[in-house]
Amino acid sequence: MGPETYDIICDKVAPDSPRKKTYGEIVSILDTFFSPKPHEIAENYRFNCRRQGDKDAAVAEETAEEYLVALRKIAVTCNFGEYLQKALRNQLVFGSKRGNIRDRILEKRDLTLDGALKIAVSMELSRKLRTEIEGGSSKQELHAVHQPRRDSKGPNIAKQNATATKFVSYCNTSINVLGICDASVTLDEKILKLPLYVVESEKHPLLGREWPKEMTLDWNSTAPVLPNKVATILQRYPQVFDSSIGRISNVQATLRLKENARPVFIKARKIPFNLMKTVE
Numbered sequence: 182m183g184p185e186t187y188d189i190i191c192d193k194v195a196p197d198s199p200r201k202k203t204y205g206e207i208v209s210i211l212d213t214f215f216s217p218k219p220h221e222i223a224e225n226y227r228f229n230c231r232r233q234g235d236k237d238a239a240v241a242e243e244t245a246e247e248y249l250v251a252l253r254k255i256a257v258t259c260n261f262g263e264y265l266q267k268a269l270r271n272q273l274v275f276g277s278k279r280g281n282i283r284d285r286i287l288e289k290r291d292l293t294l295d296g297a298l299k300i301a302v303s304m305e306l307s308r309k310l311r312t313e314i315e316g317g318s319s320k321q322e323l324h325a326v327h328q329p330r331r332d333s334k335g336p337n338i339a340k341q342n343a344t345a346t347k348f349v350s351y352c353n354t355s356i357n358v359l360g361i362c363d364a365s366v367t368l369d370e371k372i373l374k375l376p377l378y379v380v381e382s383e384k385h386p387l388l389g390r391e392w393p394k395e396m397t398l399d400w401n402s403t404a405p406v407l408p409n410k411v412a413t414i415l416q417r418y419p420q421v422f423d424s425s426i427g428r429i430s431n432v433q434a435t436l437r438l439k440e441n442a443r444p445v446f447i448k449a450r451k452i453p454f455n456l457m458k459t460v461e
Contacts, residue, residue: 183451183452185449186211187199189211189214190202190207190210190211193210193214194210215448219258221258221259221260224255224258224259225259227255228252228255228256228259228268228272229272229275231251231252231255231272231276232276232278233245233248233276233277233278234248234278236439236441237251238251239251243278244302244305245273245277245282245298245301245302245305246298246302248273248276248277249269249273249298252269252272252273252276253269256268256269266293266294267294269294270292270293270294270297273294273297273298273301274286274287274297277301279304279305281304282300282301282304282305285300285304286300286301313345341359341360341361341362341379342360342361342362343360343361344358344360344361344378346358346361346378348378348380356380356381356382357380357381357382358378358379358380358381359379359380359381360378360379361376361377361378361379362376362377362379363375363376363377364376364377366392366396368396373395373396375391375392375395376391
C-alpha cells in the first residue's frame, strides 16, 4: 500500500486508527472510494440519451453493431434485469441515425433484438456497397489534372484509373483521391512497376509503404546526417540534451475542453518505492 492510499484510509476512518480496522473493512472503504457505485437513475438517463454516432461514439460513422456494443456497456449499470433485451432493442431503434433503417425495423411486428440488428446491419452493408458501385461506375477513367510535359527526359503519365482506395491524414482529414496509375521506376538497373496515387492536395508528395517494400534502399546513406549539423544543434540547445530533468517555468497552460465535456476520474499512477526519492 502506497503512502497516498494510506492517507485516504486515515481520512476515511478518522478519528479511529486504520490499525483498528480489519482487512475486509479497509478493502470495503477503498472499494467505495475508488469504485463508487453508479447512480441507477443517472445511468438509465445516459442509456436513453445515447445516440448512434453522437459525441460519445468512438468514431463518427458508428455502425449498428458498434452502437449496440456501446449500449450494452452502459446497460451493465442500469439494472434492467429481464427487461434488458427489450431495452436494447428499443434504444437501437430510437437511437438509429438513419431514418430509413428505423422505418424498415418498425415495419416488423414482434421483432427481437437480433432481428432488429440484422435489418440494420444488412441495410448499412447495402448502402456501403451501393456507394462503392456508384462511385466506381461514375469514374471509369480519370485524366491528369495538369497537361503532360513534352520533353526528352522520358515518357509522361497522362492516364489514371479509378480506385476505391481512401486516404486519411494524420489529423483524420479525408484526402480526395483522383486516381491511380502505374509508374515505371528504375532503381539500380532494376525496372519496377509501382502504383502511383494522384490526390487533390497542394502538399508535398509522400512515399507510401508500397514503394519501400519493393525497393531495397540504404536509408542511412540516402539521408545522411552531417556531423557538423549535429554539433551545431547540440551547441545551440544544450539544455535539451543534458542529463537533468527538464522543467517548464513562467508558462501558464490553458486546457480547452469540448462543449459539455464530462470529467473522468483516473487513479494516479503509482510510483515504485525505489524511485520515490528521485521523484520527490
